[in-house]
Amino acid sequence: MNPVIHSVAPMTMMGPGMAPVATPFFFYMLAGLAIAGGVLVIVLRNAVHSALSLIVTLLAVTGLYLMLYAPFVAAVQIFVYAGGIMLLFLFVIMLVNIDRAAKDRRFNRIWPIGLAAGCGLFALFVSAFVKGRALFPDRMMAMSESSNTQQIADLLYGNVDRMGQYRMGPYTFAFEIASLLLLVAILGAVIMTKKKI
Amino acid sequence: MPNFITSYFGSTLTPGAAGNQFWALVYVFVIFTGVSVAVMAMNWLERKALAHFQIRLGPMRVGPHGLLQPIADAIKLALKEDIIPAEADQFIFWVAPLIGLLAAFTVYTVIPFGPSEAVSDMNIGILFMLGVSSIGVLGIVVAGWASNSHYPLIGALRSSAQMVSYEVAMGLAVVSAVLMTSMNEKGTGTLSMIGIVQAQQQQGIWFIFKFFPLGFIAFAIFAIAMIAETNRAPFDMAEAESELTAGYHTEYSGLRWSLFMLAEYAAMIAVSSIAITVWLGGWMRPFPNLLRAPAWDFIFSLFPGLTFAGLAAIAAIGTVRMPSHSFFKIQRIGLAGFAAVLGLISFLLLVLAVAGRSPDASVAARFNAAIGYVYWFVLKIAVFMYLFIWYRATWPRYRFDQLMRVGWKVLLPISLAVLILTAIVGVLVS
Numbered sequence: 001m002n003p004v005i006h007s008v009a010p011m012t013m014m015g016p017g018m019a020p021v022a023t024p025f026f027f028y029m030l031a032g033l034a035i036a037g038g039v040l041v042i043v044l045r046n047a048v049h050s051a052l053s054l055i056v057t058l059l060a061v062t063g064l065y066l067m068l069y070a071p072f073v074a075a076v077q078i079f080v081y082a083g084g085i086m087l088l089f090l091f092v093i094m095l096v097n098i099d100r101a102a103k104d105r106r107f108n109r110i111w112p113i114g115l116a117a118g119c120g121l122f123a124l125f126v127s128a129f130v131k132g133r134a135l136f137p138d139r140m141m142a143m144s145e146s147s148n149t150q151q152i153a154d155l156l157y158g159n160v161d162r163m164g165q166y167r168m169g170p171y172t173f174a175f176e177i178a179s180l181l182l183l184v185a186i187l188g189a190v191i192m193t194k195k196k197i
Numbered sequence: 198m199p200n201f202i203t204s205y206f207g208s209t210l211t212p213g214a215a216g217n218q219f220w221a222l223v224y225v226f227v228i229f230t231g232v233s234v235a236v237m238a239m240n241w242l243e244r245k246a247l248a249h250f251q252i253r254l255g256p257m258r259v260g261p262h263g264l265l266q267p268i269a270d271a272i273k274l275a276l277k278e279d280i281i282p283a284e285a286d287q288f289i290f291w292v293a294p295l296i297g298l299l300a301a302f303t304v305y306t307v308i309p310f311g312p313s314e315a316v317s318d319m320n321i322g323i324l325f326m327l328g329v330s331s332i333g334v335l336g337i338v339v340a341g342w343a344s345n346s347h348y349p350l351i352g353a354l355r356s357s358a359q360m361v362s363y364e365v366a367m368g369l370a371v372v373s374a375v376l377m378t379s380m381n382e383k384g385t386g387t388l389s390m391i392g393i394v395q396a397q398q399q400q401g402i403w404f405i406f407k408f409f410p411l412g413f414i415a416f417a418i419f420a421i422a423m424i425a426e427t428n429r430a431p432f433d434m435a436e437a438e439s440e441l442t443a444g445y446h447t448e449y450s451g452l453r454w455s456l457f458m459l460a461e462y463a464a465m466i467a468v469s470s471i472a473i474t475v476w477l478g479g480w481m482r483p484f485p486n487l488l489r490a491p492a493w494d495f496i497f498s499l500f501p502g503l504t505f506a507g508l509a510a511i512a513a514i515g516t517v518r519m520p521s522h523s524f525f526k527i528q529r530i531g532l533a534g535f536a537a538v539l540g541l542i543s544f545l546l547l548v549l550a551v552a553g554r555s556p557d558a559s560v561a562a563r564f565n566a567a568i569g570y571v572y573w574f575v576l577k578i579a580v581f582m583y584l585f586i587w588y589r590a591t592w593p594r595y596r597f598d599q600l601m602r603v604g605w606k607v608l609l610p611i612s613l614a615v616l617i618l619t620a621i622v623g624v625l626v627s
Contacts, residue, residue: 048289072321079368084331084364087338090342091361094342094353
């Protein structure tokens, strides 16, 4: 057993280039893409176009996850949402008759409720932005282009390991509860679609 | 030379990990060119091999034994009229081949051709590969829909259903191999592509032979699922030409159609390299732990040169056997030149193998080792590519319900069982 070969990316391996580059540019680009995609999802008439805009949004959010040093979440986002779920969305959209759906009124009568909910969410975001320091403890290090690359490398390469250890350790119960929720949903889908089991 | 070029020399890291953008860009260009050339070669080989399977000759006119046929095809496709159907969804029709192509080529970022011969190493490498290659399906689905025609739509629907079904078995097979990487003193595995190969190196066994037959079954499941993922025969339901004319790309023509073909073949190479990385030892030469003496290192390092020597010999024999009619004169000169170039490459590789045989840190030794890594990786890919052709020539196409039954009722339960058994055996062993 040679520990030198084993450790995939020892922290000493990280060169100076691991420091993030042009962070504000990428953040604003990705955020802009995400918002534009989200707006297009509800504005476009054609359901397939909406689904494609949603994919753009999901991929932009993936980029934001990467900027937040959460590569595992980013990979799962691509794998599950952009790859799997959106494919199923498209599959269903192609099967249903979208010609009729395109003629329907898109903004129906419950829009005041939607507006209220949207405003509430926006207010939440604003308050989190304004009072963020007080609400959330300032434990995470501030990452900037000049910050310590060693810590960044530690975060990046330890991410998946740590996630697995937490999931099998302190958060096992929460994880299993979440999977139970999915199981219930699957059973519901089976019961609703199968006439006789 | 500027610092950003020289600072990477002697590094044992991938350019991405070393943070050298210049060499990362160089690697990207090399890989892009290499894959494009490989796709052209694969195109020729497929037509030739399929023809010989069916006792035909295949392309023979353009160049000796049709060697220049891919170039002629490429020129033809680039010059053909580019038709967009009037009823098609213009923008999506235009963007669909690009989605497939982008996804197919993005995946190459993390493919490890050697311990440092990759653009970058990600700690989520294998997830990234599987995820991005699943995005490529969107190109197919969207192309079928945007064509606004019945056959492409049916092809797209089949393709999406097929992908969703086989991705599950594929992922579970990979997970059982990832479990095997955690058989070390630290007890945690890795998702990094380079890390997976290094785990095999450290454990002294390719994962296909680990916990026999568990590793082998997982590999077989992946090998079946990857054919379905790339829409190749016998699972090419999305383009079943006897039922759907050409499936999702029926309405495509010219350059756009060739982009689909490029994406399909690039994706084939990509999934093969996942299988090679995870189960077949990646860049490692055969028996790295059994035959570990420096003499064996030297013998195996002769292989790249000898391969080119063999190719040169085949080309030379072809030159000699060319009919002596004046019509074949130019072809003969061309083939002789090709043989000479192959012979020169072979000679250079052999010289390098001899010069770099001592395991020191000299430039020749380094370069020799790098060529060895890339050679064994590419050789394994070539075997897989030949298998793809072989499957296509041998097996009749599945019916769609059979395809679904195999995916959900055979591969998925087996892969789950393999996953659980691997975990149990792994816990018992360690």
